[in-house]
Amino acid sequence: MTPAPRSVAIAATDGMLHFELAIAFEVFGSVPDAVPGPWYDVAVCGTRAVRAGHFMIEPDHGLDRLAQAETVIVPAVVDVDQAPPDDLVExxxxxxxxxxxxxSLCTGAFVLAAAGLLDGRRATTHWAHAQDLATRYPRVTVDPSVLYVDEGTxxxxxGKAAAMDLSLHMVRRDHGSAIANVVARRLVVPPHRPGGQAQYVATPVPARDGHALADLLPWIVQRLDQPLTVEDLARQANMSSRHLARNFNAVTxxxxxxxxxxxxxxxxxxxxESTxxxxDTVASAAGMGTAATLRRHFQRAVGVAPDAYRRTFRAARSA
Structure with a gap:
């Protein structure tokens, strides 16, 4: 294994979110037990005292220190509609x-995109802002389904807790799995979470009333355990299958x-999550028929197997 990059610079500017900044400082700034070699030297860098959420942070160094670091971490910004500060981007x-x-952690990806570092690369950010990132920076391949993306440098x-996933991944890359597991155990988090963001994104029925499917959608939700075809839905909506498809595309x-x-x-x-x-019982109640069918569709849609999904959420609830 090549020597781990030791110097870590965490950028701090007004409008950054304290949660992600604190995660980075906790993971890289606290030396775990049983580390055989040197740990990271962490510096918080900014031009002045900055506000992060409800907290004021006094940086140790100026932003010019970033160019001297082996690893630079850009925490989340609260307002993605506002262009990131020029001095930070530079x-x-x-x-x-x-x-x-x-x-970058969470919406810190907007800073990297503004610097051109994501052009031609695959990247992610909080799922709620992924489309905005893709629209604003079309040269970036945005993947909203994953917890993190490693493109080398x-x-x-x-979003949020995925900052921990990426931080532990970097520790794992630098120091190996055993040390990353030590850090995860100290923080009482899993050293690696399977799947991606999709398992945490809700998919509710459209909230607005008055559309052409306002009566049909609740009718479907009440009968998910039953075999339903497009013809069944069209018949219930009193539409042709083609007209139904057009309305579904317009509404959903x-x-x-x-x-x-x-x-x-x-x-x-x-x-x-709740039972x-x-x-097999879950598959039947969800209208999937068999456990094999459920596993196939669930893995494809959520990014993790049903059994692993249950364990993840049970562990979170117990914690």
């Missing part, structure tokens, strides 16, 4: 040009069968 770009590994994470942005599958996955998620029912 400092992050200078650090990358100097050879630093640059990582440029890394991005999804997808096809009748895809929307139905999404609702079935949602029902399965609820049952996995001890076996996978």
């Amino acid at each position: 400092a992050v770009l200078a650090a990358h040009r100097a050879g630093a590994r640059v990582a 440029v890394l991005t994470s999804a 942005g997808t096809t009748p069968l895809q929307w139905l599958l999404t609702q079935r996955i949602g029902r399965a998620r609820e049952l996995l 001890d029912d076996g996978i």
Whole structure:
């Protein structure tokens, strides 16, 4: 294993969120037990005392220190509609040009994108802002389904707790799995979470009333355990199948069968979280028929198997 990059610079500017900043400082700034070699030297860098949420943070160094670091971490920004500060963007770009590994946490990806570091690369951010990132920076391949993306010298994470996932991944890359597990155990978090953001994104029925499917959608949700075809839905809505498809696309942005599958996955998620029912029972109640069918569709949609999904949420609830 090559020597771990020791110097870590955490950028701090007004409007950054304290949660992600605190995660980075906790993971890289606290030396775990049983580390055989040197740990990270962490510096918080900014131009002045900055407000992060309800807290004031006094940086140790100026932003020019980023260019001297081996790893630069950009925490989340609260207002993605506002262009990131020019001095921060320039400092992050200078650090990358100097050879630093640059990582963003949550919406910190907007800073990396503004610096051009994500052009031609795959990246992620909080699912609620993924489309905005993709629209504003079309040269970036935005993946809203994953917890983090490692592109070598440029890394991005999804929202909030995914900042922990990426931070532990970087520790694992630098020091190996055993040390990353020690850090995770100290923080009482899993060293690696399977799946991606999709398992935490709700898919509710459209909230607005008065659309052409206002009566049909609740009718479907009440019958998810039953076999339903497009013809069944069209008959209930008193529409032709083609007219039904057009209305589904207008109201939900997808096809009748895809929307139905999404609702079935949602029902399965609820049952996995709230009951001890076996996978076969959950599959039947969600209209999937068999456990094999449920596993196939659930893995594809959520990014993790039903059994692992249940364990993850049970562990979170117990904690």
